[in-house]
Amino acid sequence: ENLSSIVVDATNNWWGQASGPGAAQVDNLVTYAPYLDAPYTYAEPVAPVTTIDLVAGWNLISLMLIPEDSAIATVLADQIADGTVDQVRTYQAGVWSGWGAPFDVSLTVMKDGVGFWVNMDSPDTLVVTGYELCEPAPAVPPEYSVVVGWNLIGFKFTTPGTIDGYLGDVNTNLDAIYGYVDGAYFIPTTLEPGLGYWIAVTLPGTIYPDLVSP
Structure with missing residues (x-):
């Protein structure tokens, strides 16, 4: 043969x-x-994709993935194109910054680990593309600093987690924590993907996210 x-x-x-x-x-x-x-x-590794449901009015959100491109023009590209987003604000180290009137462009990026107030003219779905721990190797895993007083933080996971597990040593200095859903504040018992949180701490510290949701 x-x-x-x-x-x-x-x-x-x-x-x-x-x-x-x-x-x-x-x-x-x-x-x-x-x-x-x-x-x-x-x-090349394919970046995961997740979504966040946005309601009309104010939403307190965070990115559960590390975005490939953190520019607001990229993260909110669909909402900007559709005209559904009115304003984005964050509060870091005692200072407000924002995108849209009255801040204009003092805020240009939406990064992981940070909480954002997003004001919507109408409901929409935010599609988030990025990485769960860090960019493809070699890359340094993320860390998020907090200062004494109030901080707007994010929750960088796609599944719920415990407060003490996520905050780590920062939890020992935690004085208060609030979430915001459907127009009302609440005191969370777990941290949820896509939500942002106000936390008040008595000492500065750093949040080091684990490999998996705590």
């Missing part, structure tokens, strides 16, 4: 030396040839 005419299903197998042909991998149907090498194609 003429082996040169045989088609072999070698998907996900090595062909040639027992140790495998280095970095080459057969990844499709191939025509037999001794020590055949098929080039290995590297695929």
